[in-house]
Amino acid sequence: MIDNLIDGKQIAGQVTEEVQKRVEALKAKGITPGLAVVLVGNNPASQTYVNNKTKTCERLGMYSILIQLDEGVSEAELLNQVELLNNDEKIHGILVQLPLPKQIDEDRVIAKISPFKDVDGFHPESVGKMMIGQQTFLPCTPFGILKLLEYSNIDVAGKHAVIIGRSNIVGKPMGQLLLQKDATVTYCHSKTTDLHAFTKQADILVVATGRTKMIDASYVKEGAVVIDVGINRDENNKLCGDVDFDSVKEVASKITPVPGGVGPMTIAMLMENTCLAAENTSK
Numbered sequence: 001m002i003d004n005l006i007d008g009k010q011i012a013g014q015v016t017e018e019v020q021k022r023v024e025a026l027k028a029k030g031i032t033p034g035l036a037v038v039l040v041g042n043n044p045a046s047q048t049y050v051n052n053k054t055k056t057c058e059r060l061g062m063y064s065i066l067i068q069l070d071e072g073v074s075e076a077e078l079l080n081q082v083e084l085l086n087n088d089e090k091i092h093g094i095l096v097q098l099p100l101p102k103q104i105d106e107d108r109v110i111a112k113i114s115p116f117k118d119v120d121g122f123h124p125e126s127v128g129k130m131m132i133g134q135q136t137f138l139p140c141t142p143f144g145i146l147k148l149l150e151y152s153n154i155d156v157a158g159k160h161a162v163i164i165g166r167s168n169i170v171g172k173p174m175g176q177l178l179l180q181k182d183a184t185v186t187y188c189h190s191k192t193t194d195l196h197a198f199t200k201q202a203d204i205l206v207v208a209t210g211r212t213k214m215i216d217a218s219y220v221k222e223g224a225v226v227i228d229v230g231i232n233r234d235e236n237n238k239l240c241g242d243v244d245f246d247s248v249k250e251v252a253s254k255i256t257p258v259p260g261g262v263g264p265m266t267i268a269m270l271m272e273n274t275c276l277a278a279e280n281t282s283k
């Protein structure tokens with residue numbers, strides 16, 4: 001085991017242990033936190049992600065349901081399903097797994113989810129609140145990365161954080177949350193010219209490109225903290241990230257592995273958000 005590893009599995013274990021205590025406290029009051037996961041179609045990767053989510057719920061004593069809809073489901077049917085879940089008292093959190101098939105407008109589906117049950121933090125109301133620093137559900141992957149940094153005693157204030165990727169799910173909220181922690185933030189993306197020039201300045205480098213092992217040691221400053229958000233399969237069908245781990249681990253002061261880095265944190269934060277949604281109903 002290399003000593004500069006950030007062990008996401010272990011930290012996720014600590015986070016879920018705390019969540020479990022909160023679940024027990026809620027259950028003592030007669031409330032069982034409930035999560036509904038909606039999966040459209042049969043993308044094998046999405047299937048694995050949602051199974052992990054519902055299994056973790058069960059392990060923590062939470063209630064969960066998985067709603068599987070056909071690839072060809074109409075937008076109206078999906079919106080109707082979300083509406084049923086919005087009105088279901090046993091359900092405190094709703095997650096519609098993305099991406100959705102092309103006949104469905106993702107934005108419309110996300111906007112349909114009740115902001116009180118928006119445990120993904122993707123609803124425009126949640127995003128707006130996050131932007132202005134108000135208390136809301138934070139998107140699970142960037143929220144999980146903040147926790148990884150916090151539990152690893154990495155102070156963000158005054159550091160230069162460089163994010164590669166600008167998705168609504170990871171890149172954009174990640175930059176915003178690091179900014180709120182007083183980092184200086186730079187966003188890079190597929191149209192950035194001279195990516196090296198930016199990444200070489202990063203004290204904290206968050207990589208969410210979706211491109212297998214794209215970032216090698218040539219992009220990384222000596223001593224940087226490197227967070228790998230990617231989940232890909234290499235030429236041997238082995239899970240790997242967007243970072244070339246074997247190359248970058250030689251220069252980074254801290255690095256997340258894939259698997260066992262960011263992935264377990266995303267699920268842990270989903271559990272925390274679902275627990276929070278349930279707590280909010282008893283206030």
Ligand code: GUN
Nearest residue numbers: 095096097098099120140
């Ligand atoms: N697809 C990839 N990541 C996520 C996520 O965090 N939430 C949802 N709903 N879909 C995703």
